[in-house]
Amino acid sequence: MAIELLVQGLSGFVGLPQLLATSFGVFVGIVIGIMPGLGPLLGLTLLTPMAMGLNALVGMGLLLGIFVGGTCGGAISAVLLRIPGTPIAAATLFDGYPLAQKGQAPLAVGLAISASAIGGIIGGLFLIFASPLLAAAARRFAPPEYFALALTGIVMIAIVSRGSTLKGLMVGLAGLLVSTIGMDPYVSRMRFTFGQMELAGGVGIVPMVIGLFAVSEMFRQLEVGGLDISPGIEAFRAPFASVSYAIRRFWNLFRSSTIGTFVGALPGTGSVIASFLSYSVAKASSKNPDEYGTGTPDGVVATEASNNACCGGVLIPSLSLAIPGDPCSAMLLAALMLLGFLPGPELFTSHPGMVGGIFLAYILSNIMLLILGLLFTPFFVSILNIKKQWLVPFVLLLCVVGAYGMETDTHDLWVMLLFGGVGYVLHKYDFPVAPLVIARVLGPIMEDNFRRALIMAADEYSVFFTRPISVVILAINAIALAFTLLPTSVKTKMGLGKLRQSRDIDCA
Amino acid sequence: MRTGEMIVTGGFVLVGGYVLFEIGTTFVALGIASGGGRDNAALFPGILASLLLLVAATHVASRLVKARRGNGQATQHAVVDVIEYTRAPGSGKLQLALLALLVFYLVLLEFVGYLVTTPLALMAMFRLLGVRRPVVNVVISLVTTLLVWLLFSELMRIPMPPGRFGLYL
Numbered sequence: 083m084a085i086e087l088l089v090q091g092l093s094g095f096v097g098l099p100q101l102l103a104t105s106f107g108v109f110v111g112i113v114i115g116i117m118p119g120l121g122p123l124l125g126l127t128l129l130t131p132m133a134m135g136l137n138a139l140v141g142m143g144l145l146l147g148i149f150v151g152g153t154c155g156g157a158i159s160a161v162l163l164r165i166p167g168t169p170i171a172a173a174t175l176f177d178g179y180p181l182a183q184k185g186q187a188p189l190a191v192g193l194a195i196s197a198s199a200i201g202g203i204i205g206g207l208f209l210i211f212a213s214p215l216l217a218a219a220a221r222r223f224a225p226p227e228y229f230a231l232a233l234t235g236i237v238m239i240a241i242v243s244r245g246s247t248l249k250g251l252m253v254g255l256a257g258l259l260v261s262t263i264g265m266d267p268y269v270s271r272m273r274f275t276f277g278q279m280e281l282a283g284g285v286g287i288v289p290m291v292i293g294l295f296a297v298s299e300m301f302r303q304l305e306v307g308g309l310d311i312s313p314g315i316e317a318f319r320a321p322f323a324s325v326s327y328a329i330r331r332f333w334n335l336f337r338s339s340t341i342g343t344f345v346g347a348l349p350g351t352g353s354v355i356a357s358f359l360s361y362s363v364a365k366a367s368s369k370n371p372d373e374y375g376t377g378t379p380d381g382v383v384a385t386e387a388s389n390n391a392c393c394g395g396v397l398i399p400s401l402s403l404a405i406p407g408d409p410c411s412a413m414l415l416a417a418l419m420l421l422g423f424l425p426g427p428e429l430f431t432s433h434p435g436m437v438g439g440i441f442l443a444y445i446l447s448n449i450m451l452l453i454l455g456l457l458f459t460p461f462f463v464s465i466l467n468i469k470k471q472w473l474v475p476f477v478l479l480l481c482v483v484g485a486y487g488m489e490t491d492t493h494d495l496w497v498m499l500l501f502g503g504v505g506y507v508l509h510k511y512d513f514p515v516a517p518l519v520i521a522r523v524l525g526p527i528m529e530d531n532f533r534r535a536l537i538m539a540a541d542e543y544s545v546f547f548t549r550p551i552s553v554v555i556l557a558i559n560a561i562a563l564a565f566t567l568l569p570t571s572v573k574t575k576m577g578l579g580k581l582r583q584s585r586d587i588d589c590a
Numbered sequence: 591m592r593t594g595e596m597i598v599t600g601g602f603v604l605v606g607g608y609v610l611f612e613i614g615t616t617f618v619a620l621g622i623a624s625g626g627g628r629d630n631a632a633l634f635p636g637i638l639a640s641l642l643l644l645v646a647a648t649h650v651a652s653r654l655v656k657a658r659r660g661n662g663q664a665t666q667h668a669v670v671d672v673i674e675y676t677r678a679p680g681s682g683k684l685q686l687a688l689l690a691l692l693v694f695y696l697v698l699l700e701f702v703g704y705l706v707t708t709p710l711a712l713m714a715m716f717r718l719l720g721v722r723r724p725v726v727n728v729v730i731s732l733v734t735t736l737l738v739w740l741l742f743s744e745l746m747r748i749p750m751p752p753g754r755f756g757l758y759l
Contacts, residue, residue: 135746248649252602255642259635266631269622273631304685307678310720475715483738487748492700511594529634536627
């Protein structure tokens with residue numbers, strides 16, 4: 083089935099507009115990913131209005147390019163400044179920065195780009211062959227199962243987010259409540275709109291995400307200071323030989339990509355966890371583990387291959403089940419829905435050309451990442467020298483234009499500003515922001531399937547607990563939550579030790 | 591529990607409380623707060639709001655218990671802790687000033703439109719953030735305004751706010 087999808091996608095995808103859009107997306111993604119504090123999610127939200135004005139496949143190619151490019155871009159600032167452009171690249175600085183300090187900055191950057199691209203392609207191959215199988219299995223799913231899966235997305239992102247699981251749950255529940263604002267789909271009555279007609283369609287996801295991540299981040303950058311400081315890094319070329327250098331470490335590359343893909347396929351995990359896990363495995367498997375942390379190329383290969391392969395991994399449940407694995411895939415799903423395509427098993431049967439086109443766009447994105455990344459390294463390095471006093475107003479302008487551009491409604495600008503404040507406050511007091519985004523995207527899916535499940539079962543709530551797949555998924559959620567919420571003393575008595583939680587894994 | 595954290599948790603309690611209040615008043619009056627999956631518009635938000643209040647209460651309780659045991663602030667071990675910084679002096683005032691500027695820009699945008707307000711807003715923001723060269727400031731502001739307009743409005747056909755006077759290029 084995978085090959086059929088690719089063949090059907092080929093006719094729609096091959097063409098100059100697709101190539102240009104995907105290349106542009108990768109280029110912009112790398113630029114955005116390089117700059118500390120920004121990230122692929124910002125690029126996705128700012129350029130979603132642009133994608134809406136294009137042919138569907140061309141638009142998705144643009145957005146996938148940003149996703150792939152942005153995921154890799156953070157490695158460049160991690161290697162050169164010891165500041166990852168995004169949290170995704172945090173593990174890369176363990177060996178990337180020391181390698182650069184040894185005078186091998188071009189190799190370190192080239193290796194990061196090469197490993198990212200090759201890892202992304204390996205992740206893409208998993209995506210192409212695994213997602214049709216998952217979609218086929220999901221055709222047996224009914225509303226109770228879809229509700230349970232959507233709940234999994236919320237629960238998992240709450241468990242792994244920064245702060246505590248309880249904070250993650252509060253934010254997730256609030257996000258689900260935000261998704262209920264607007265016209266009720268069943269009784270055609272307004273809910274929680276404060277009498278404002280502009281809220282009839284609900285809170286716009288694009289202005290909301292722009293505010294939560296981009297606007298709040300610009301205000302956080304003011305806290306960091308150094309607005310008129312430029313690092314003064316000299317531009318250099320990354321050697322194309324870094325590709326063969328990465329390929330010579332094929333087993334590390336393949337293992338890390340596989341870990342990244344599988345971690346990405348689990349809802350709520352994401353690239354940060356994938357890269358740290360791969361790094362740990364690579365170090366443990368190495369004949370010279372003491373070299374890790376001192377600038378070994380294998381460390382850079384492990385983290386970068388994994389975090390870009392994760393991009394392919396998160397697309398597996400996103401396309402097959404409409405369950406986003408992280409905020410970036412949530413935005414991609416939102417864009418797909420805005421373009422008129424509903425993700426899930428039906429997408430594979432009703433629009434196989436679209437699915438095949440997305441697969442091809444993803445693979446092309448990684449190929450262009452390799453070519454453009456290595457070719458334009460001097461330009462990307464020089465981007466790091468832009469002072470924040472120029473960057474912050476420019477990004478805020480893009481936020482305004484991006485938020486307005488979706489519905490050409492100035493009301494969305496105030497939504498953006500409001501959620502900018504919300505994002506700033508949440509981050510300041512150690513509440514995660516990612517669950518809010520995922521909940522806003524999953525909320526309508528959850529409610530729709532919840533109510534349809536009740537309708538089909540004559541309002542018997544037992545429908546969620548009598549269907550085997552639904553009850554297994556709900557049980558997994560309950561066990562995961564219970565385990566995370568158990569007091570440390572109880573876990574210690576049970577011999578389970580202290581559970582470490584990761585920071586905010588949103589890819590902004 | 592820090593004051594800010596308490597306020598944010600209080601905010602969630604308010605949200606949950608407001609939803610339940612709306613359900614108990616407006617939804618009941620409209621007759622959409624009862625029934626099953628098809629007719630009950632209050633069902634899903636009601637469950638969510640109740641869970642939100644429960645989780646918030648649990649969070650507050652757990653913090654109080656930890657404080658009483660003398661654990662102080664709960665420590666969350668971060669796997670990623672690389673972007674840490676100390677707050678730059680004067681950044682609070684700078685943030686407030688930028689926020690005021692942004693609000694002013696959005697208000698003006700609706701009335702006067704993108705082409706007039708944006709270069710002025712950019713100039714003001716650059717000046718606020720420390721750009722001291724007026725000629726460079728003006729040139730960059732104008733060029734940025736035009737480039738963004740070209741990219742979005744002309745290439746992508748995404749119109750910019752024209753304002754009440756319909757100012758287009």
